[in-house]
Amino acid sequence: MRLLVTRPGSSPALSLVFAMVVAAGCAGGSSPQASGTAEGSAASPSPALRDIAGSRQIGTAVDLPQLKTDTRYAEILAREFNSVTPENALKWERMEPARGSFNWGGADEIVTFAQAHGQKVRGHVLVWHSQLPGWLNGGGFSGAELREILQNHIATEVGRYAGEIYAWDVVNEPFADDGTWRDTIWLRGLGQGYVADALRWAHAADPGAKLYLNDYDIEGINAKSDAMYELVKSLKAQGVPLDGVGFQAHYDLANPFPSDVAGNLKRFADLGIEVAFTELDARFKLPVTESALARQATYYGQTVAACLAVPACVGVTVWEFTDKYSWVPGFFAGKGAACLYDENLVPKPAYGAALAALAAQAP
Numbered sequence: 001m002r003l004l005v006t007r008p009g010s011s012p013a014l015s016l017v018f019a020m021v022v023a024a025g026c027a028g029g030s031s032p033q034a035s036g037t038a039e040g041s042a043a044s045p046s047p048a049l050r051d052i053a054g055s056r057q058i059g060t061a062v063d064l065p066q067l068k069t070d071t072r073y074a075e076i077l078a079r080e081f082n083s084v085t086p087e088n089a090l091k092w093e094r095m096e097p098a099r100g101s102f103n104w105g106g107a108d109e110i111v112t113f114a115q116a117h118g119q120k121v122r123g124h125v126l127v128w129h130s131q132l133p134g135w136l137n138g139g140g141f142s143g144a145e146l147r148e149i150l151q152n153h154i155a156t157e158v159g160r161y162a163g164e165i166y167a168w169d170v171v172n173e174p175f176a177d178d179g180t181w182r183d184t185i186w187l188r189g190l191g192q193g194y195v196a197d198a199l200r201w202a203h204a205a206d207p208g209a210k211l212y213l214n215d216y217d218i219e220g221i222n223a224k225s226d227a228m229y230e231l232v233k234s235l236k237a238q239g240v241p242l243d244g245v246g247f248q249a250h251y252d253l254a255n256p257f258p259s260d261v262a263g264n265l266k267r268f269a270d271l272g273i274e275v276a277f278t279e280l281d282a283r284f285k286l287p288v289t290e291s292a293l294a295r296q297a298t299y300y301g302q303t304v305a306a307c308l309a310v311p312a313c314v315g316v317t318v319w320e321f322t323d324k325y326s327w328v329p330g331f332f333a334g335k336g337a338a339c340l341y342d343e344n345l346v347p348k349p350a351y352g353a354a355l356a357a358l359a360a361q362a363p
């Protein structure tokens with residue numbers, strides 16, 4: 001476990017952001033109205049998302065450059081969300097850029113910010129095929145070596161944040177779009193048993209952490225979510241420590257909203273696990289139009305409502321809350337504007353829909 005860092009964090013830049021957020025009265029501050037203002041920070045009587053989320057998590061991905069430099073970003077992050085997921089800081093290429101050499105600085109800063117603002121931290125990600133360092137991808141390791149490398153990575157990373165990171169995406173995206181196993185260095189080197197092994201190693205490193213499998217396009221019932229369902233069933237039958245499934249929820253408005261999302265969540269919950277939306281965003285083909293924003297709002301509203309309809313759904317995390325820092329334009333040519341807030345940090349109709357869905361079921 002890491003030594004607890006004294007607030008407000010280790011870097012002068014983050015200290016400055018922290019001081020300004022405190023000065024702005026973030027903790028009990030008011031939230032901008034869904035209609036917003038040019039500044040996007042006008043006081044209004046409406047509550048922040050986290051104020052009406054009850055015991056549910058309303059979270060966001062967060063990355064370091066913006067957290068360190070953008071005070072308005074940090075202010076909204078602290079005010080609106082009760083959970084954060086490091087967007088890149090815990091990934092293998094950042095965390096273990098050279099074999100056996102771990103780089104804690106970035107993740108520590110995010111964890112420290114979260115602790116200072118009463119936010120949970122979701123850990124993302126331990127086993128994935130993407131964002132691996134060159135030494136690992138191109139290393140030509142034998143199965144036995146790969147196993148040792150993976151076990152050490154999981155034990156070190158999970159052990160470091162034991163008691164501080166409440167849940168881990170232990171395995172991300174194990175399936176291809178048709179529901180067959182994704183061809184990765186892990187599957188090739190270790191066989192399908194890598195999933196159970198990774199979960200067991202994570203559990204050994206922090207028996208208190210909630211351990212998740214996470215994937216995209218499994219929000220509705222389809223071949224891929226069926227494959228995930230069968231995997232969960234089999235792992236539970238073997239007594240493997242698995243606590244939850246994360247549904248990424250990266251939507252594209254070119255596709256209809258998946259049918260019976262709540263029913264799908266429920267069938268997973270019935271296997272004795274918790275569920276969560278872990279990376280919600282809803283992209284569309286630019287330019288931004290009012291009708292696209294209105295349609296996007298329904299995707300956000302329906303996702304929050306689906307979670308609230310299922311007691312085992314612990315919450316909804318968005319994959320960055322502002323278009324200013326969204327991954328979407330860099331990965332989907334011509335698409336964007338996928339987040340709750342626009343590039344000027346003004347809340348969009350999607351924010352209003354998420355707030356309304358929470359409010360509809362707030363106690």
Ligand code: XIL
Nearest residue numbers: 087088124125172248279319326327
């Ligand atoms: C993305 C990040 O948002 C980008 O900053 C990074 O360059 C690539 O990865 N599914 C996942 C996330 O599980 O880790 C991805 O995050 C988005 C898709």
